Amino acid sequence: MTRLKISPSILSADFAKLGEELRAIDAAGADYIHVDVMDGHFAPNITIGPMVVKALRPHSAKLFDVHLMIDPVDPYLEAFAAAGSDLITVHVEAGIHVDRTLQVIRGLGKKAGISLNPATPPEAVAWLLDRVDLILVMSVNPGFSGQAFIPGQLEKIRRLKAMIGDRPIELEVDGGVSQANAAAIAAAGADVVVAGNAVFSAGPAGYAAAMNAIRAAAAA
Numbered sequence: 001m002t003r004l005k006i007s008p009s010i011l012s013a014d015f016a017k018l019g020e021e022l023r024a025i026d027a028a029g030a031d032y033i034h035v036d037v038m039d040g041h042f043a044p045n046i047t048i049g050p051m052v053v054k055a056l057r058p059h060s061a062k063l064f065d066v067h068l069m070i071d072p073v074d075p076y077l078e079a080f081a082a083a084g085s086d087l088i089t090v091h092v093e094a095g096i097h098v099d100r101t102l103q104v105i106r107g108l109g110k111k112a113g114i115s116l117n118p119a120t121p122p123e124a125v126a127w128l129l130d131r132v133d134l135i136l137v138m139s140v141n142p143g144f145s146g147q148a149f150i151p152g153q154l155e156k157i158r159r160l161k162a163m164i165g166d167r168p169i170e171l172e173v174d175g176g177v178s179q180a181n182a183a184a185i186a187a188a189g190a191d192v193v194v195a196g197n198a199v200f201s202a203g204p205a206g207y208a209a210a211m212n213a214i215r216a217a218a219a220a
């Protein structure tokens with residue numbers, strides 16, 4: 001079992017000091033930095049845009065795992081790429097030409113990810129496997145941190161892992177991840193987990209221990 005990667009979601013960080021929080025979570029051992037972008041249309045919340053990604057870029061060299069919960073998404077790809085995103089993930093539900101959207105992301109020199117909401121079947125990404133570097137399974141409905149993990153998504157994770165086969169695609173799980181469910185999520189096939197509340201609720205002094213607890217649980 002390879003070591004489970006953790007991508008802490010800054011949605012749960014203290015927005016009054018995001019730069020400081022980013023430095024702290026980077027120093028605490030985050031593998032990626034998960035940036036949740038919401039537009040109040042695709043997701044029932046409004047968070048941050050490219051300007052904030054640009055402001056945060058100098059504060060961590062870790063991979064910026066940018067999760068776009070926006071529709072339309074195409075008009076903003078260039079801005080998020082220029083702001084310093086490393087991996088840009090779009091929702092399969094957020095546009096009718098998602099194959100082209102993923103090609104545009106790679107054309108901008110960035111890794112491309114595709115995300116599925118809880119109700120979306122794994123088959124929805126069957127014809128996109130050669131366009132993506134990451135598949136993001138939503139184990140909560142987009143919008144907020146601190147929600148409960150939806151256990152039925154474990155079967156979807158397993159099916160997607162089988163669909164991926166030996167392709168160079170990382171499988172990431174996002175929403176309600178904690179020490180309590182990390183083992184089941186890893187066993188189902190996750191390579192990366194997003195963790196917001198489970199990490200940031202520990203406070204800066206507890207970020208490393210919170211991430212290590214999730215990794216240890218997954219390895220158990």
Ligand code: DX5
Nearest residue numbers: 142143145146175176196197
């Ligand atoms: C929800 C976001 C998730 C969320 C995760 O719309 O996409 O990344 O911030 O937060 P937790 O880990 O607290 O569920």
Ligand code: ZN
Nearest residue numbers: 036067174194
């Ligand atoms: Zn997310």
